[in-house]
Amino acid sequence: GAGVSQSPSNKVTEKGKDVELRCDPISGHTALYWYRQSLGQGLEFLIYFQGNSAPDKSGLPSDRFSAERTGGSVSTLTIQRTQQEDSAVYLCASSLALGGGQETQYFGPGTRLLVL
Amino acid sequence: GDSVTQMEGPVTLSEEAFLTINCTYTATGYPSLFWYVQYPGEGLQLLLKATKADDKGSNKGFEATYRKETTSFHLEKGSVQVSDSAVYFCALRTYNQGGKLIFGQGTELSVKP
Numbered sequence: 001g002a003g004v005s006q007s008p009s010n011k012v013t014e015k016g017k018d019v020e021l022r023c024d025p026i027s028g029h030t031a032l033y034w035y036r037q038s039l040g041q042g043l044e045f046l047i048y049f050q051g052n053s054a055p056d057k058s059g060l061p062s063d064r065f066s067a068e069r070t071g072g073s074v075s076t077l078t079i080q081r082t083q084q085e086d087s088a089v090y091l092c093a094s095s096l097a098l099g100g101g102q103e104t105q106y107f108g109p110g111t112r113l114l115v116l
Numbered sequence: 117g118d119s120v121t122q123m124e125g126p127v128t129l130s131e132e133a134f135l136t137i138n139c140t141y142t143a144t145g146y147p148s149l150f151w152y153v154q155y156p157g158e159g160l161q162l163l164l165k166a167t168k169a170d171d172k173g174s175n176k177g178f179e180a181t182y183r184k185e186t187t188s189f190h191l192e193k194g195s196v197q198v199s200d201s202a203v204y205f206c207a208l209r210t211y212n213q214g215g216k217l218i219f220g221q222g223t224e225l226s227v228k229p
Contacts, residue, residue, distance in 0.1 A: 031214060042221045043205065048214035056213050091160065095215075103148070103215050109159040 002026075004108035006092050012114045013082055021077040021111045025094030032075050033095075033105060034067060038088035049075060050098060082115045089113070118143045122206050122220035129196055129227050137191040137223045139180075139206035147208040149173075149182055149189040150217065154203045163191075163204070196227045 005024045013019050025032050034046040045059045049069040060066070064082075069075040079086055089112050093105040123138040141149065151163040151173070164173030169184035178193045189206060206220040 033214070033216065035217075043217075043219040045213065045216040045218070048216060050214060059213065059216070093160075093217075098215055103209065104150075104162060104165065105217060106162065107152075107160040 004092055004094055004106055006090075006108040006111050008111060009109065010112045010114075012116065014116055015084060016081055018078065018080045019082055019113065021079075021090050021113070023075045023077070023092030023094075023108060025073060025075070025092070026106060027073075029094035029096050029106075030072065031095045031098050031103070031105075032069060033093040034075070034077050035091045035093065036088040037091060037110070041088075043091075046077070079113075082113075084115050087113055087115045118147070118208060118210050118218050120206050120208055120218055120220040122204075122223050124221070125203075125224040127223060127225050129225070131198055131227055131229050132195045133227075135191070135193040135196045135200075135225070137204055137206075137225070139189045139191065139220060141187050141189065141206075141208050143187075143208055143210070145211055146184065147210060149180070150207045150209070151178070151180055151189070151191050152205045152207060152219075154205065154222075156202070160205065196225070198227045198229050201225055201227045 007022045032049040037043045064080045067077045089110040091110045092108045095105045119142045148167045150165045152160045153163045164175040166173040166182035172181045180191045203222045203224045205222045207217045
């Protein structure tokens with residue numbers, strides 16, 4: 001596709017359940033980023049990938065959050081034992097590279113997560 | 117740490133009015149600066165960017181100039197339209213964590229006919 005796609009677009013889950021959020025970056029983009037957007041915290045960075053590697057996971061809010069990327073393409077963000085404070089819109093972005101003038105990030109439409 | 121501060125909204129203007137949304141930043145070094153826009157029900161879209169001091173980014177009639185001396189990147193448009201109603205986010209690209217973006221809190225713009 002032409003842009004970054006994310007699925008599902010909406011997810012409602014019960015507290016304590018696990019959820020998986022998927023991101024398909026723009027074809028050929030080597031860098032991939034996850035952010036979340038919530039009323040209380042605004043837009044905050046979670047994690048980035050260069051290829052399949054996530055060099056720094058310090059932005060993840062707790063050890064219940066994990067992410068992986070396979071084949072230098074699709075990424076999955078997993079939240080275990082969801083809590084109500086995890087309710088937010090999870091955004092994925094990709095860029096052609098990390099630098100060299102090719103670092104502009106393009107965002108997907110987001111996954112709106114509601115934890116009841 | 118690095119941060120971005122935007123003027124609070126909501127901002128309500130009449131069609132054809134002049135728009136300014138203020139944005140200032142604190143950062144190590146000279147980061148790239150961006151304005152993203154989020155139209156109702158849609159994702160974040162890049163509006164414009166500037167990568168070094170005195171650069172002017174422009175798109176769709178919007179402009180912003182990277183001012184190092186005042187650490188600012190104010191967004192301006194000479195004549196807004198109803199279709200410009202959206203939330204506008206100022207952001208800077210850091211030198212760490214893969215060049216993650218740090219966003220301001222967003223400014224909601226409502227343009228009335």
